[in-house]
Amino acid sequence: MSLAGEERKAFILEQLNAEGQVKTLELVKHLGVSSETIRRYLEELESDNRLKRVYGGAIKISLDNEEPTYMKREVLYMEEKRGIGKAAAELVEDYDVIFIDDGTTPMQMIHYLMNKKNLTVLTISIATLHLLMEYKNKELFSGDIYFIGGKVNAAQSRVSGLVAERMLAHFNADKAFVSVDGIVLNGCINSFDAERGQLVSRMIEQSKQTIVMTDSSKIGQSHLYRTAEWRQINMVICEVPMPRGWQQTLEEHEVGWIVAE
Template sequence: MSLIGEERKDYILNQLNLEGKVKTNELVESLGVSSESIRRYLEELEEENKLKRVYGGAVKINLSREEPSQLKREVLYAEEKRIIGRAAATLVEDNDVIFIDDGTTTLHMIDYLLNKKNITVLTNSVPALYLLIDYKNKELFSGDIFFIGGKVSSVQSRVTGSLAEKMLENFYADKAFISIDGIMIDKGITGFDEERGQLAQKMMEHAKHIIVATDHSKIGLVQFYKMADLKDVDIIVSDVPAPKEWEEYLVKKDVTWVAAT
């Protein structure tokens, strides 16, 4: 494949991140190549497991409309999530009060909070709670821990529901660190589960700054429940830079995108 061909494939993937789908006839017009060439590019990208071909074009791979279990989520893009978690942790300052939701990306933050002084962590994540307790008992974490109580999901190892939301009403934080299942410029940030999404919304409402942590696989996807508009987010931490077509919007809405390294 020539360099120009690779550039065309990159363009196709970028459009997928923007729209969640591409149409063959529109790609023919925008790239100025034949429909046969477009079909070949789509076939090659599908073989690389980067998209799924459908009639008239292709869509971004969305492996499931159901949320994977917590154990499965832990191993998906684990290295990318570790890098994102480390970068997100740098946004935490001494004396901060922070919400950390139940995402496996935000979970990775905890390993990098050990040098922070006098921070308070509120979480609805059972794995995050156990990890914080372990570090606390080993005298590696000196802050305070609050567990948001309510209905427990054994599959997702988290707490959600009306009791959790009621408890959260009593607290305010400097920063809320939120994991997501989809992000698009026009659809905002979305998740699989409405109860989890509602609790995340409450965290965002009660925080001065909203920070989204997401790996590249969520870009260009939209899921069942809308948690917030993109303009409502202060910082997005990802393992890749923002799509170029998003840059003007992000600047206009004062949303900072951090590409973790």
């Protein structure tokens, strides 16, 4: 490796430590090298256990495989999450009953629901509840809000557990908007936390349609709890096209893929 190459790899690690993520296209522009060169750097850094490659770039490696806190998740991939949220809101119709889970991506769709009439929103997210209340108090949101109560996870700003599952059992929805910790071809969507994954599974079972909202960093990631199979999913919204080799499986299960702008 040349001195210039080592300096570029050091820059990649500096960006990773500062932002928690790096994107191949942005590194190409900043460092003035080809995408193949950037991919090689990322492969070498991954082999040294300095980062974890994901679709379109890399993320900071997690040695304990624990879910990042809500505060950390909130600032990652914000531009992509806003686009995904906007695309998801376009699928909501007047008078819909919708589940919104605790992910920082589904929360972004709240900003784009202001012109929808007479919605009913059910959520397990404390942060989403606060945002909905803010819009409701400003008379910018038309509809009802139901908070699914249960055991509070303060670090993740959500509820989960048996109490939440029992309360959730009383509701049916037109659409469930769910986030993921990982999405893979064999096994579909998964979660770090089994309690949270179980609750989202219940949301999916009690909804007519399920829309998965994920940024590309989750593609190829596999974690503890398998939340749902492809046969249970109707749509995926992501900022990039579906990965190569996924089309046949998704077509077999009639799963659509929307590329958010």
